[in-house]
Amino acid sequence: MTIALISLLALGMLLCFVGSVVLIVAAFRVGIGWGLCVLFLPFAALVFVFVHWHAAKRALGFYLFGLLALSAAMLLSWKTDPEQTSPPQFVTQGLEQIKTEMAKPIAKVMKSGPETYIGLSLDDVRDTLGKPTGEMSANGAQSLFYDGFILTSTNGQTITHAKVTAGREKKKKATRRAAIKAPAVETISNGGREVDLKSILVPGKITIVDFYAEWCGPCRDLGPKLEQFARGNPDVCLRKINIVNWGTPVVKQYGIRSVPNVQVYDKNGRKVGAMSGSQSICDLVSQAR
Numbered sequence: 130m131t132i133a134l135i136s137l138l139a140l141g142m143l144l145c146f147v148g149s150v151v152l153i154v155a156a157f158r159v160g161i162g163w164g165l166c167v168l169f170l171p172f173a174a175l176v177f178v179f180v181h182w183h184a185a186k187r188a189l190g191f192y193l194f195g196l197l198a199l200s201a202a203m204l205l206s207w208k209t210d211p212e213q214t215s216p217p218q219f220v221t222q223g224l225e226q227i228k229t230e231m232a233k234p235i236a237k238v239m240k241s242g243p244e245t246y247i248g249l250s251l252d253d254v255r256d257t258l259g260k261p262t263g264e265m266s267a268n269g270a271q272s273l274f275y276d277g278f279i280l281t282s283t284n285g286q287t288i289t290h291a292k293v294t295a296g297r298e299k300k301k302k303a304t305r306r307a308a309i310k311a312p313a314v315e316t317i318s319n320g321g322r323e324v325d326l327k328s329i330l331v332p333g334k335i336t337i338v339d340f341y342a343e344w345c346g347p348c349r350d351l352g353p354k355l356e357q358f359a360r361g362n363p364d365v366c367l368r369k370i371n372i373v374n375w376g377t378p379v380v381k382q383y384g385i386r387s388v389p390n391v392q393v394y395d396k397n398g399r400k401v402g403a404m405s406g407s408q409s410i411c412d413l414v415s416q417a418r
Contacts, residue, residue, distance in 0.1 A: 141195045144194050145191070145196065146195075149192065151187055152189070155184040156177055159258065163181075243293060244291045247289065249288050258275055261274050261275055270283045270284075279294055314356045315329075316369045319371075320377070321371070321373035321376075322377070322378055332396070335364055335393065335417045336398075337358075337392070337394075337410065338368050339351075339391050340379075341372070341389050347388075355391070355410065364396075372388060393410070393414060
């Protein structure tokens with residue numbers, strides 16, 4: 130009976146400990162914040178189980194089997210020796226050694242980040258992290274997109290590569306900050322040299338690009354109206370490019386044949402159209418929205 134009692138007690142404690150470690154590792158895989166909460170806050174583990182059931186179910190299984198083994202050991206101990214309340218010393222020492230070995234995956238997760246998922250199957254990743262924000266398949270390879278990193282399987286079965294990326298929320302915040310700081314009207318007068326159009330478009334805002342010349346009469350009439358329109362619409366920016374004359378590099382770069390030449394780009398930098406007799410600025414901006 131003593132051997133059976135010790136075995137059940139050791140097994141129960143081992144399973145509970147393994148369940149706790151697996152839960153902590155799963156929490157760190159979901160996020161550093163979750164991992165620290167589960168590691169240091171008593172009730173965080175229960176919250177994590179409810180919020181991330183797919184990631185926690187394996188750990189919960191270990192823990193439940195451990196509780197069953199401990200319950201059986203307590204029942205056996207009560208029947209044989211009611212005064213026995215703790216396992217022998219060699220069991221405690223063995224569990225401490227197991228604790229040291231099982232703690233290594235935690236350090237690995239904390240240090241290596243998304244590389245931890247290399248070697249896991251695609252289903253295991255989905256169970257642990259939940260549904261990805263996007264998926265892509267090409268030539269037998271499959272990529273899972275999550276906030277902050279991309280996991281790729283070249284064989285379509287297990288993760289073989291992990292790439293850290295800027296999170297979507299961080300990108301959105303950076304875009305909003307850039308859009309807020311961008312002036313409503315800006316003039317580019319560099320002697321007619323080439324202009325990188327992508328660099329002057331304002332992310333998150335509709336950008337009107339006005340190719341003009343100071344000697345152009347219609348440009349002088351239209352310019353103030355465009356500036357007034359841009360300043361009166363918070364989601365619109367105006368970028369004026371001075372072509373100087375017909376022989377400058379910027380004219381050849383964009384094939385400018387007449388001025389004013391006004392083009393409208395949407396918030397993602399895609400060209401909506403150019404102002405003409407049938408397309409007014411208001412129409413183009415409405416399309417861009």
